[in-house]
Amino acid sequence: FYLSIMFTAIYAVEMTMLLMAQGRRRYFETYWNWLDAFVVFVAVVQTVGQGTDSSSSVFEYLQLVRLLRLLKLVKAHSGLRSLFNTFMMSLPGVFNVGALSLLVLFSYSILGVSL
16 A cells, blocks of 8 residues: 555656646647556545545556556557557457457357257
8 A cells, every 4th residue: 555655656746747847738748648647647546545445446446547557668668669559550450350259159149049
């Protein structure tokens, strides 16, 4: 819990310093900064929620959103950025293959039920 607070504070300070250095308009021109701001906001909300000792499952699901912090690594390294961009470009093809697989599975399930 204390490490979570520490890293949330570090990310919040980093975001605040970058926001002050670049200004609000220039800061929000890039989508990576939007992602950083979103991750910091969710981390702060989740940390405050954990501090109130409420057993709400919403705060547990917010922890999954904090995995987006790993995308900060993608922003920093060009090799990871290239790999991430390739992955994002391949997603439509993966969805097409998944839809075709579901269609075949659906067809065989109807055939199996009718026999």
